[in-house]
Amino acid sequence: MMNDFVLSTENLNLTYGTFHALKNVDFSVYQNSITALIGPSGCGKSTLLRCFNRMNDLIDDVKITGNIFVNRQNLDDIDIIELRKKVGMVFQRPNPFPFSVYENMVYGLKIHGMDHRRKNHDIVEKCLRAVGLWEDLKDKFHASALSLSEEIKQRLCIARLLTVEPEIILLDEPCSALDPIATMRVEELMIELKKDYTILIVTHNMQQAARVSDYTGFMLLGELIEFGETSQIFTSPQDSKTEGYITGRFG
Amino acid sequence: MRINPRIIDKAVKVGLTSQAFFTVGILVAIIAVIFFKGFPNINMEFIFSFPEDMGRHGGIFPSIVGTILIALLSILLATPLGVGTAIYLTEYTKESRLTKIIRFGVESLAGIPSILYGLFGFIFFVIKLKMGWSLLAGVLTLTIMILPTIIRTSEEAIKAVPRNLRIVSYSLSATKWETVAKVVLPSAFPGILTGIMLSVGRAVGETAATIFTMGSSLRLPTSLMDSGRTLAVHFYILAREGISMEKAYATALVLVLSILSINIIAYYIMNKVISKYS
Amino acid sequence: MIKTKIDKEFIVKIILTTFAFSSLLFLFLIFSFILFEGLPLFLKVGLKKIIFGFKWAPTKGSFGIFPMIISSFFVTFGALIIGAPLGLSCAIYLSEYSGKKMKMFLKPALELLAGIPSVVYGFLGVIYIVPIIRNNFGGAGFSLLATSIILGVMILPTIISISFDAIMSVPKTYREGSFAMGATKWQTIYKVVVPSARSGILASFILGMGRAIGETMAVIMVAGNALKIPTSILDPLRTLTGNIALELAYATGDHRMGLFSTGVVLLVIIMILNYIANFGIKRRVIK
């Protein structure tokens, strides 16, 4: 099992200005699994997630030390465009571009020069089917993506990612803007996607982590306190802080 | 053939950077020219003495006084009106047809070019209200002209005050006006001040609206009904009629320096506030 | 105690409401007085003869301002051709490329351009731009080209600051979404940011046009003020604003009315531009 991890960090430290957001994090994500990061707000879980596709580069004053590996390759050796193509990301709030559904779906193809008029339609169909949206959207290609419901928007964002054939999908609290039923559907989708992709999800909802993930990491104040199989973390946590959090003493 | 997007990315960055610096270069060039040509002709006597021979000799003292008077008085009138309007629009009404009409009025006033203010001030204040070319007519015209700037900057400053602070104030049993006076205005003050300073700059640099309302007489205005000549008007006449290039450059330098320093103070205040709240 | 507080609230509200309506009153006054002075001539001479008339000889009863209308549009478009690309580039550079410190320096520096009085632009135009044109391209130098260059620079601050605001108000999430898919910075700007800010950018161009068409003193100084339609960019011209400012000081009777008629035409053009910029375009942004 230890041999097939696709994401990992070694002694990772990250600071925003003077704020030490990640402290000596050693962490791994295994192929074709769902790994969840939990912890109270401000614990660094989203920051850690964003290290894997270098989204932290967009923020000023960020300093990173330590190593990050994607497919055993050091992150520094990977071209950032190739990296982000390989490691897709879904955000807390669905963020379709203010264009039509179709324009959203072919955006990735266009920027990567994979845009072939004949094949586009097939790729769009395949990816919309993968997220269960084909029936809903096949007649609405020219509708504005902003007019869709929040859940459909979030699925569309996932489908948009799939067009460029990523290997890993990062999800940053993808359900926090959704109602219980939509949440359930997105969770089902994650389990479906796990067959073909490796998934890392950040969530503030512990039950969600317990429901969908295979592995769970608990973070507090920038440290990875505990990491292990989800069933073990939730039934017999080794660390008293983990226990405190999952039993709701704070957070 | 698809060009590598990474190369396009770099080329664009170079292109945009150079255009931005070219634009700043224009500004620097303008200031440099005015400064180097004007500086040798400036001295205490130029500032504090009266012009002679249409401005060919002597100084610009009456114009300095006229400029300060017209700018100060119009700010004094426009500030309560403008800030009051901004408070009304942000705190006292909900978005409605009425606020839309008022905003339309403000936007329209902002878009009217200064020559039309001059035209209006001339026919209304100078002729119909029989003020003649006078400081008063100039002040009233400029008040209307700078009002939209003050309204808009004040409105933005007031809107930038976090809604939470108002909610807290209300929850502690404050009334609306108490909340506005004790929480909203103190927090918005620097932004409002910035708007006022920018308006002073606009009033000082204005030509078309003042020349037809305050006139272009070269004497020192001592009452509201006196006519006079602002620095900008004086400069325009010196330059356009080719009276004296040296005096024109010197006047331009006084004009530009005073406006720039007003603007720089305004930005300084604004930045201080931004850094305080972020 | 509470009661007196409520009374005070009421009085404050009345005062503020009065203030708020003052803007509308001023707008009404400006409109009515300019129209009141300008419209009678339209009735007397005829709308067509004024707007489409070629000859401006107000003391001899000819009030044609067609060449000035055309000239005003020419200089406005000239200014836009120069100012729009430069201004948009600056706005994009400022919002997307410049670092925090650079932004703190560049943004106020660029906005200071707006603080320089228009007469100074005109003066420098006369001293530097006009001779350059005269010596290199021929003609008197006082020309459509010189005017367009001066106005192009003058409208930069308007275009930069409004486009900048529009670009900055594009949600960060759109940029993140694009970057996260592996787009380069320029791809993100060109394909996502600028299209999303399209309406605001367009509004900045139109408000820039409004500023250019309304500018007076700088234009008088470099335009040459000739009373004909320019046929080349090196020809001199007279704008609507220039016409008013040049003659108002000494005009009387019908002549003065003719200048107010010019003002009416200018006012109508400006109102249309403002309406497009503020309502036609902005409304779509909100949706």
Added chain:
Amino acid sequence: MDIKIQVENLKIFFDKNEVLKGVSIDVYRNRITGFMGPAGSGKSTLISAFNRMIDFEEDVKIEGKIYIDGVDIINGDIDGVSLRRQIGTVFAVPIPLPRSVFDNIAYGPRLKGITDKTELNELVRDSLKKAFLWDEMKDRLSMSALKLSGGQQQRLCLARSLALKPEIILLDEPCSGLDPISTAKIEDALNELKKEFTIILVSNNTKQIARISDYSAFFYMGELIEYGPTERVFTFPSQKQTEDYISGKFG
């Protein structure tokens, strides 16, 4: 047991959206009543009706009755300003006014017309003591309130509402942004305060409600699903939805 607040068939509409769908509930004097439920359940809307802060929202319509000490505050001749002198409110995020600690607490009393220096000093001291903050603040009264830590700021906000000498204290998720230690301090303060005040605590942390409230109410989609003594609600919930919520199936 005394009823302090009595709600009868309260309906609240935002625009055409029915956010509260006919809620009736009695809140008891000198008790802590916990309001829990997922986001959008209407619990915060309900308390904003108690202090009429809801009047500051746009397009609100209220039907039904709320009696405080027998006086109908919805239909009666009561203005919000005097009502809020009796009801203190603490919000989810601490919101200190940008001025000193002392001036923050004196803000409300000064509005009431208290200008006497010794009286203000006394009020400030008493309020800080009640919020368990006096020892930390007694030498720092002139410091800017913005410089305090999050936990201190929240207790300052509590002290600030106590300075008005209210009868009821409303707390809207007061601990959502706080660490375990600060949370415990607030909870300790509340346990003391209930001797003098009627306290309503809104929280989506069910464990917190279970820990400190005497009565618990569970809201879902604008309806009051279950209400009763906390021990009963948490051990023998009568409704399936309550049980699902408490056990973390959604929310």
